[in-house]
Structures are given as C-alpha cells and as structure tokens.
Amino acid sequence: MELDLNLVLSQLLAGVSRAMVLFLLASGLSLIFGVMNILNFAHATMWLLGGYITFSLYEGMGGEGPLLLMIAIIGGTIVMAALGALTERFLIRRMYDRELPEQLLLTFALLLIVGDIIKIIWGVEDRSVYLDIEALEVGGTFINPYYFVIIAVGIAVAAGLWWFLQKTRYGRIVRAAVYNRDMVSALGIRIPLIYMGVFALGVAIAGFAAGVFLPLMPMALGVDIDLIVQCFAVVVIGGFGSILGTFVGSLLVGVVYAFSILIWPDGALAVVFLIVVAVLMWRPWGLFGTELRY
C-alpha cells in the first residue's frame, strides 16, 4: 500500500485518539495502583457505569446538544467521584493489608455486581449520545473532528494530573504516602482520607472519560471487559503507578495498533501484545516505573 502523507497523518490521528481513549481510562487505574497498591479490576466497569449515569443525566435534561452533554459529563463525574469514595470507604479500605489475589477477587466481584446493577437499571440495550458531527475535509481526506476533542481532553487530563501530583501540597502528600505511609501518618496527616480522595479521583476520571466517549461509541455491557485488558497492556508497558508511563504507553499502543492495521491488519493486536511481552521480559516494572514499585 502507498503510504502518502495524508494517509500517514490520518492514521496518526486515529492512533493518537485511540491512545487518549486508553489513557483516560488507564490513568485512574495506574493512579490507584501507584498510590494505594490496589489493582482495581473493576475500573473499566466503573467507567461503564459513569457512561450510563451521564447518558441518563443528558437524556433527563432533554438530550439535545453539546452544552447539555458537557453539563451531564460534569454531573456524571461528580456522581462517580462520590461512588468512588463510598466504594473505598466500605470495600477497598478493608483490603489494604490483603494479598494481591484477594484484592483481585474482590474487585472482580465488584465488576460482576456493578455489571448486574447496570443491567437491572438500564437494561441490555446499548446507550449512546447522538451529536450531529460532520466530517472535516483536510488535505483530500476526511477526519472526525471529535477526535480532536478526545485528544485535547486526554492531554488536559495528563497535564492536570501532573500539575496536581507535582505542584500542589495535596499532590506532594499523595506522593509521600506512596513511599512511606507511616511517616506521613506520623506527621498527623490522615492516610485513609488521602486514599479515599485518590480512589475517588481515579473513578471520577473514569466517569469523566466515559461521558466524553459517549458521542463516539455506545455504552454496552461487556465493553468494560475488552477495555480493561487493553488498559492493563498500557500500564504494564508504561509502568504501574507512573502517569507519564501510562501516557507514553497509551501513545505506543494506540499508534502501533493504528499503523499495524495499515501494514499487517491480521496481526495488529498481536503486535501490541508482543510489546507487552517484551516489556515484561526485559523491564518488568515498565518503561517509566521504578524497581521499587515493582
């Protein structure tokens, strides 16, 4: 196949937008693991729940136009933050001293429970938001302008998380708690509150991401399972607990996948997981993780 500039650019855009979808989902997963050492298998299911809640808020307000969607996304994010805080307080907090398999079992049970709650409340039909998006013609090819929104949101969330963790007092406390929670506690800082805040933030980002994706893809039962596998690939490549690593890992997976579809479509997914295998073999703590965390 001829690789002209337009094709390379459109495929690059497709890859980066795919990367940002993965980043928005995986960043919360990575943040929660990095700070709390909890591997939340139900993270993508919380994302799905956020999507359904945002959908209902949007429909409840009349279901017309991007402004109402933005309001619904903010509402959905707040609801998910509250649900995240409650989940941490009543479930996750009991698991901090348990082994990883027990944590995984609990969060897997949470995945099933939340999935069934979605089924009971919203039924089994897909839910999506229709915005009348017209394709943009750029250099002889068509581009979905909503991909620019996804990319902008992904970059903004990455920058916001970096600023929060590096430049704010609360962020410094969170980072300190990663390395020595006893010392932080000895300073009179309430670790459980920090953890609750981090878990709520991680789940809120997932809820926010789901709302942003609604005009792009329908929310449907089972999508969470597919996405969580890809998210694990991203955080394994980037390094658990590293936001920068998650960002780079997402870009790597998104762009490699996009170009593999052009060059070797049948092996696109295999190429991504070959990278995962390579990272696990030669740098098991990920590209940007630390051996300490590993």
Place this chain on the structure above:
Amino acid sequence: MSSNMSDKKWDSVLRSMDRREFIRTSVGAGLAMFAPRFASAQSGKPYKLGLLLPVTGTGANYADGAIKAVMNATAEINSRGGFLGKHLIEVNYRDTHTKPDVAAREARDVINRENVQTVVGTYSSACAMAIQEIIHEQKILHLAATSNSSKIVNENYTPYTYQFCPNSRMQSGSVVVAVAEMIKKNGWKSYATIGQDYEWGRQTQSGFVEALGKASSSVELKKELWFKLGETQFASYISALMAAKPDFVYGAIAGKDNRTFIQQAKAQGMFKRISYPGGLISVTELQQQRKSIPRGMIGLARAPFFAHLDQPLMQKYIKMHRAKHGEDAYPTDWAVMHYDAIYGLEQAINKAGSIATEAIKTALKGATIDTCRGRATFRDCNNQLNIPAGYVGAVKDHPDYPFPIYDLDTMIIVKAEDVWVPTCGDVQKLQKKRA
C-alpha cells in the same frame, strides 16, 4: 401513532421496552403459565423450553427483542392452556454472554438440570455451533432463530437443529443480487471488506466474496480487514479502508459493533466517499440510530416487520407487541424470528399430537408452517426454512413510523431458493463432516 413523536418520548419507549417491560412480560408469562394450571383439571406435564440468548456482550443489543418475543408468545400459548391445550410452557432462560464456552456450559446445564425438551437460541453462530454438539449428543431439539452461519445447517448439520432465519450464505447471496445491479449501474471496479473476526463474520464475508466473484468477476477485492468482537475504536480501520480507495465496502458486522462502526464511519466521512451497501441494518439499527443513520444507505435486514404487513401472523404479532410495549413499539427482526420459532414449534406439536421430541422432530421434517414472513417449508436435506433470504433496501423516513424503514418501492426481497446451496446433493457433500 405520530410520526412527529419527540425524541425524548421515543427514547422513553426504547428504554421502557427493555427493563420495565421485560419484567412485566416475564411476570405476565409466569402468571399465564400458572393460572391455567389451577383452572384446568386436564393439565398434562409442562413443556420445558431452554432459552439461550446473551444479555451481555456484542449480541445483547439484539437479544432483548428476542427474549420479549419468546415470553410474549409462550404467555399467549399458555393462556390457551399450553401446547395441545394441556402442556404449559416453562421457559428456562440462560445468558450466554455471547461466548461459545458459556453457551455450551449453559446448554448442558439447562438440559441436564432442568430437563428441557427444546433449546431456542442463540445469538452468535459460534455459540450455536457449540450448542449443536450438545443437543446432537443429548437428542434435544434446537430451534436456531438468530444464529445463522451456513455451517449450522451444512457442515455442522444435525437432524435436531431447525433453522428459522436465513443463513449467512443466503444473506450474502441476497446482498450480491443487489450489489451486482449497482456494480453495473455505477461502473464499480473494486471493493473492500471489513468483518467481525469470528465464525459468522468470516462465513458471511467469504460467502459474499465467492458469490460476487461469480456474479461480477471483473470487480476486484482490494482489502480485507478483520477486527475482534467488541471493538470500540474504528478510526484506524476506517482510515485504512478509505486509503484503499475502493468503490464500495462490504461489512460483515452485527450487534453493538455494527452500531459503533456506522456511527464512527459517518463521523469520519467514509460514506461521503465510499458506498456501503448491504451492511446489516435491521429494525434494531433503524430504531436505535433513527437520527444518525444516513438516509439512502443500502442495508440488509433479516426479518423486517414492514416487509410483511400483509401476513396475518405478522399483523397478529404487531398488534400483540404494540399492546404490550406501547403504540410506538414495533418488533425487531430478532423478535420476529423468535416469535416464528415458538409458533413453528406449536404447529409441529399440533401436527404430531404429542410433545415427544422424536415425534416433533418427525413432524418438523420437511414441514410447511405459517410464519410472520408467510408460509414456508423446511428443506428436507438440512432443515433450513425457505423464508426470504434477505431484504435489501434504501433507508428512508416514513410518515407512519417514528424511525426510518426501507424504501418499500425499491426494496428487493430475495427468495431462499435463488441463493441457498443449489441442490441437496451439494448440501450432503457439505454435511459429510458429522456423518
């Protein structure tokens, strides 16, 4: 019914159709099952039916209508006392998660634990073929009302499976009939395909490519793309398709993935440059994407109600469906096919005069039954019902419905006999595997 029905109202119809109505219908079916039990001293033993459909995974989007159809039909039959007026139907529902291993496990469980006599379902041909192994071994009837890989009635044939929907070969063949005309008319030279990477997707695509090769040998296949079930991001695939610059794209996509693909392909401008004829656009897609689906797009449906409004059974079903689910609710293709399966079973039981599995199997063999899609006959050599193979038409708004349907003036309905495996000798060659 109002054609200007507000979107909000229509959304509430769709929503109420799945959760509240499902619960009401299920409870209704249950009550209808038990009520005559006390009313009639003539009650025989209940007839146990296993219903295997997914409410999770890519097929969940279609299962809702199918489950309602089975519940409504069995409730109606039970209100008459059940099969033969004395065998109340007990429905044992199981979720297959659209996964063959789960489907096989649930089929085995529902047969061994609940002692069902017939299994209805399921969505996904891979799931159906996994179930076939079990029903063949246990000698249980299997009514395949949605899963439609042609292997189900050919390579994987068992005398216990009866196919109520057009199989993938028939479907592909019917698209070819329409596409071949468009190739002539538009002077198309090349095409590309995109499909779900599993049994049905592969079968449908290969059936299309093979049939098109015979019908229009000059047209070149430029690119084939396959994606995993449950894909959420089609941007890279759409760019790759557009880069290949085919005159048209054929999609072997169903379920949630179909909705996602159409939504993203439209927003990425694919339909402005490339025709997309013959993708699956059933009543489900027409209802759910009523605002976004491009008008004029050529789609394929399996059993659209609007094509058979003259059929008495279809009229009866639409009336029942609207009475239960609202004035603006219409049955989906998947609902129609399951409704036909239940009444097909009842007609066979009436003919056999018994609920014994072997007697019903014998009664169904080569039987002619009334369906919502007209009178149809099971093909002797593979139990494929000769209902229309496909409905190909252009999406168009209609004043009588709150969602678009096909343009009834130009819609093509392809006969089963025109596109299925030509002779029973050919079918038997394909069936050698199980023999």
